[in-house]
Amino acid sequence: xxxxxxxxxxxxxxxxxxxxxxxxxxxxxxxxxxxxxxxxxxxxxxxxxxxxxxxxxxxxxxxxxxxxxxxxxxxxxxxxxxxxxxxxxxxxxxxxxxxxxxxxxxxxxxxxxxxxxxxxxxxxxxxxxxxxxxxxxxxxxxxxxxxxxxxxxxxxxxxxxxxxxxxxxxxxxxxxxxxxxxxxxxxxxxxxxxxxxxxxxxxxxxxxxxxxxxxxxxxxx
Amino acid sequence: xxxxxxxxxxxxxxxxxxxxxxxxxxxxxxxxxxxxxxxxxxxxxxxxxxxxxxxxxxxxxxxxxxxxxxxxxxxxxxxxxxxxxxxxxxxxxxxxxxxxxxxxxxxxxxxxxxxxxxxxxxxxxxxxxxxxxxxxxxxxxxxxxxxxxxxxxxxxxxxxxxxxxxxxxxxxxxxxxxxxxxxxxxxxxxxxxxxxxxxxxxxx
Numbered sequence: 001x002x003x004x005x006x007x008x009x010x011x012x013x014x015x016x017x018x019x020x021x022x023x024x025x026x027x028x029x030x031x032x033x034x035x036x037x038x039x040x041x042x043x044x045x046x047x048x049x050x051x052x053x054x055x056x057x058x059x060x061x062x063x064x065x066x067x068x069x070x071x072x073x074x075x076x077x078x079x080x081x082x083x084x085x086x087x088x089x090x091x092x093x094x095x096x097x098x099x100x101x102x103x104x105x106x107x108x109x110x111x112x113x114x115x116x117x118x119x120x121x122x123x124x125x126x127x128x129x130x131x132x133x134x135x136x137x138x139x140x141x142x143x144x145x146x147x148x149x150x151x152x153x154x155x156x157x158x159x160x161x162x163x164x165x166x167x168x169x170x171x172x173x174x175x176x177x178x179x180x181x182x183x184x185x186x187x188x189x190x191x192x193x194x195x196x197x198x199x200x201x202x203x204x205x206x207x208x209x210x211x212x213x214x215x216x217x218x219x220x221x
Numbered sequence: 222x223x224x225x226x227x228x229x230x231x232x233x234x235x236x237x238x239x240x241x242x243x244x245x246x247x248x249x250x251x252x253x254x255x256x257x258x259x260x261x262x263x264x265x266x267x268x269x270x271x272x273x274x275x276x277x278x279x280x281x282x283x284x285x286x287x288x289x290x291x292x293x294x295x296x297x298x299x300x301x302x303x304x305x306x307x308x309x310x311x312x313x314x315x316x317x318x319x320x321x322x323x324x325x326x327x328x329x330x331x332x333x334x335x336x337x338x339x340x341x342x343x344x345x346x347x348x349x350x351x352x353x354x355x356x357x358x359x360x361x362x363x364x365x366x367x368x369x370x371x372x373x374x375x376x377x378x379x380x381x382x383x384x385x386x387x388x389x390x391x392x393x394x395x396x397x398x399x400x401x402x403x404x405x406x407x408x409x410x411x412x413x414x415x416x417x418x419x420x421x422x423x424x425x
Contacts, residue, residue, distance in 0.1 A: 005331055005332060006330065006331055007330050007331075007350055007353040007354040008328075008330030008331075008353065008354065008356075008357045008358070008381065009330075009354065009357055009358045010350070010354035010355075011354070011355075013349075013350040013351040013354045013355065014350075014351050015351060015366060016346050016349075016351045016352045016355070016363065016366045016367075017346060017351075018344065018346045018366075018367065018413075018418075019344075019345065019346070022344055022345055024267060024268050024341070024342060025264070025268070026345075027239070028239075029238060029239040029242045029243070031260075031264045032242045032243070032245075032246050032260070033242055034263070034264065034267075034342075035259075035260035035261075035263040035264050036242070036245060036246060036249060036255065036260065038263050039249075039254075039255040039256070039259055039260060039263065040249065040254065040255065043254060048385075052331075052332055055332070056332075064350060067345075067348075067349075068333060068345070068348040068349070070238055073238055073241065073242055073245075076245065077241070077245070080245075085252070085254065086245065086248055086249070086252075090244075090248055091241055091244045091245060091248065092244075093244075094243070094244035094247055094248065095247065095248065095251065096248060096251050096252055100252035100253055100254065101252075103253075103254055106253070106254065106255070106256060107255070107256060107259045108256050108258075108259055109256055109258035109259040109261070109262050111259075112259050112262040112263055112266065113262065113266060115309075116263075116266060116271075116308050116309045117307050117308040117309075117338075118307075118308055119307065119308035119309040119310070119311065119312040119338075120309070120312065121312035121313055121385070122312070122313070122384075122385035123312070123313055123385075152331060152383045152384065153383070154330050154331060154381065154383065156330075156357065156358075168313070168315075168384070168386055169313075171313075171384060171385060171386075172385070174384075188384050188386070190315075190380075190386075192378075198357070198358070199358050202358075203358075204358075204359055204360060204361045204362070204377075205361075205373045206373050206374065206375065206376050206377060207360050207361065207376070207377040207378075207379065208376065208377070208378055208379070209357045209378075209379045209380075209381060210378060210379070210380045210381065211381045211383055212381070212382065212383045212384035212386055213383065213384075214384070
């Protein structure tokens with residue numbers, strides 16, 4: 001979707017203002033937004049692409065005015081409501097009204113460290129994906145697509161030409177995974193775009209951008 | 222406060238969000254969807270155990286051992302896993318080597334993808350709009366905001382983490398560190414140098 005999250009190349013967002021003494025979390029509610037999101041993610045009621053789409057679906061003005069963990073909190077609420085795990089009335093009352101739904105997996109404290117260390121790769125080489133369409137060195141054009149649903153091809157590369165830098169392997173395709181959990185594994189590449197190609201005469205000298213793009217985002221140039 | 226008011230990314234005053242999150246927490250616990258003790262372990266893991274010191278050890282080893290560096294650049298996931306750093310948001314790692322001619326920088330313009338097992342959770346500026354918007358189009362200007370000025374004949378490569386591959390920069394080893402132990406080397410490797418918004422300076 002062409003949401004406020006797709007920030008690359010935008011102007012006027014102010015200074016970066018790194019804070020060398022920044023705490024990992026600024027307030028306890030951030031700890032809660034973080035840990036509740038991870039714990040609920042473990043229950044398997046949605047995948048990471050659905051989770052990203054839920055955050056992106058925030059109204060653009062609000063997205064830009066709120067912080068990272070507010071995006072997470074919003075995403076978690078959307079997903080919980082969509083799956084009928086929590087209702088708005090329950091949030092208002094701060095207590096359960098309806099019965100709990102049975103969930104197949106609950107993250108237990110004793111399993112947290114091992115679960116994090118195990119992770120869950122999106123690599124799917126074993127799924128017999130079709131042959132890679134491109135090789136390193138091939139010239140490609142990122143497709144000009146504008147789906148209202150989740151996608152990971154940023155606006156600033158759509159319609160632009162680049163060169164395949166490297167072939168990463170076969171990975172879950174986010175667009176279909178976000179819609180229906182259909183992983184549709186396909187080849188993923190790092191594509192190099194020259195600054196001039198992306199930004200024209202306003203490009204800074206000697207700078208380029210590498211973007212990870214899947215077969216379904218690319219055509220031969 | 223070090224912030225200047227332009228950034229929404231700090232939030233102890235956000236009472237409505239705080240109230241809703243508190244309500245969610247009690248609801249999810251009461252419904253049995255989450256184990257409250259698991260929440261504490263999740264937070265503790267990243268507050269205490271998983272952070273940029275992990276990445277610094279990877280960098281120090283690569284600086285010190287040519288064979289390890291070659292492995293790291295060829296198969297970062299395996300080379301990093303050999304030090305025990307694995308898992309969530311770092312399952313498929315790629316390490317980018319800075320050289321005399323090339324400077325690498327990582328960003329995630331679409332959200333805030335970041336290599337958790339080696340760098341921990343990202344700083345606020347990495348997740349906020351200014352860096353995500355400007356890094357891809359004005360990387361030299363962005364580096365300037367971090368106090369780094371690179372000559373124009375050094376190519377800047379910005380890596381936008383749009384997939385589940387996670388990037389980390391292998392910074393240039395500074396002069397004046399010959400004969401240093403890996404522990405000494407790891408001490409001078411900063412988080413930002415592994416993001417690519419900083420360089421590791423020559424020790425004074």
